[in-house]
Amino acid sequence: MNLTTTMKQHLTRDSIVDMLTRYELYYQISLGNFVLETLQDYDETLAKLKELNLQVPVDTALMNIVEIVKLHCLKDNFDEKLEYHLRSCSILHALKDFINTDKELLNSEDYKEDKTKAIVADTYFQETMKVQMESDYNFVYNHYDLMITDEVITKIHTNIG
Numbered sequence: 001m002n003l004t005t006t007m008k009q010h011l012t013r014d015s016i017v018d019m020l021t022r023y024e025l026y027y028q029i030s031l032g033n034f035v036l037e038t039l040q041d042y043d044e045t046l047a048k049l050k051e052l053n054l055q056v057p058v059d060t061a062l063m064n065i066v067e068i069v070k071l072h073c074l075k076d077n078f079d080e081k082l083e084y085h086l087r088s089c090s091i092l093h094a095l096k097d098f099i100n101t102d103k104e105l106l107n108s109e110d111y112k113e114d115k116t117k118a119i120v121a122d123t124y125f126q127e128t129m130k131v132q133m134e135s136d137y138n139f140v141y142n143h144y145d146l147m148i149t150d151e152v153i154t155k156i157h158t159n160i161g
Contacts, residue, residue, distance in 0.1 A: 004161035006073045011066065011160070013153045019086060020148065021141040023061045025133045026090035026125065033129060034098045034115070038105060054097050056090075058147065064089050066156065084122055091119045 031054055036045045068085045072078050095115050099108045118124040 003070070003074060007066070007069050007160050008157050010069050010073050010078075011153070011156055013148060013150060016062070016065065016153065016156070017141060017144045017148050019065045020058070020061055020144045021137060022083075022086055022133075023065060023090045024056055024140050024144075025136055026087050027056045027061075027094045029129050029132050029136075030091040030125065031094040031098055034095060035102075038102075038111070048102070052098070052101050054094075054101060056093070060093075061090075062156065064093065066160065070160070087125055088119050088122070091124060092116065095119070 031052075032045065032049060035048045035052070036042070039045050039048060065086070068082070068089055072081060072085055075081070095112060099105060099112050102108075105111065115124065
């Protein structure tokens with residue numbers, strides 16, 4: 001099978017809604033954790049998250065998801081590694097946005113290096129974060145399920161070939 005056909009098989013409406021949901025949750029949960037780690041106070045964390053007001057633009061998330069599938073879908077272990085690639089891409093995206101937006105963050109380069117190592121080693125997203133993801137999954141999924149139409153899927157498929 002060629003790349004275009006394989007990508008279209010992996011980028012169905014259901015799979016895109018699911019991957020967008022997971023991308024969004026990995027991003028937001030990790031972002032909250034980054035802020036909490038640096039402030040060490042729950043109330044300050046909530047205020048900082050509101051101040052930063054970081055969101056994942058849907059088109060950016062879609063572009064990243066398509067790129068993940070493009071880079072990895074022809075590999076033998078794609079299905080096994082897809083979750084890792086989606087998680088690491090999304091969390092790195094959150095880390096980059098956090099560091100670039102929070103001008104009060106001290107030692108940002110050291111923080112970025114430390115967190116990047118944990119993300120790449122797949123040790124960053126802890127059990128409590130997974131529980132939060134499971135808890136919020138249906139709500140976020142329903143949001144994207146309404147947003148992603150067959151028209152959007154057709155455009156994605158047209159753009160990949």
